[in-house]
Amino acid sequence: MIPENEQEILIKRLGKRIRELRHEKGISQRELALECEFEKSNVSRLEAGRVNPTYLTLCKVAQALKIEVVEIFKF
Amino acid sequence: MIPENEQEILIKRLGKRIRELRHEKGISQRELALECEFEKSNVSRLEAGRVNPTYLTLCKVAQALKIEVVEIFKF
């Protein structure tokens, strides 16, 4: 199994990856949130690695960034 | 945004992909569940596409299958 502290690291890394991808597209959290149809505060939460997102949330982010979901996992 | 019915399709496809990967490893749902430390019924639920799994759940599955998470998304 994956220990508690490593789980934290995993979602923090995912958050950083999403931020990285967003920066590559040159858009703000607010713009990403608009595309995803959720609030900008929730994008911040996601990028900060303060939540363990579901698959569909990641699909929405990928769609908003106009990339394939698989790209998110290419750390 | 992603319409309701398409979301269903997405998680069903993900479930099928996980089943496919499990078959490649030649293990049963019960064995995968053991590795992941969750109940076998939950693996069934996951593969049937009846849940929208979180990132960490997918990490656990990947670890149990001895693959990288990114592999799961190579449909």
Add this chain to the structure above:
DNA sequence: AGGCAATGTGCCATATATGATAACCTTTTA
């Protein structure tokens, strides 16, 4: 038929992701 393993389904309690709002901080722009 009977037994066995693998899988599927329903249900429950608990934890937590999501959606939303508001307050706040910092930096940039007017």
Add this chain to the structure above:
DNA sequence: TAAAAGGTTATCATATATGGCACATTGCCT
């Protein structure tokens, strides 16, 4: 100075994922 933009954090209600158990179903084998 003021306002706007970008980002962070806290908090809340609601939906749902997870973990767990029991039982049903399917298929395979003797």
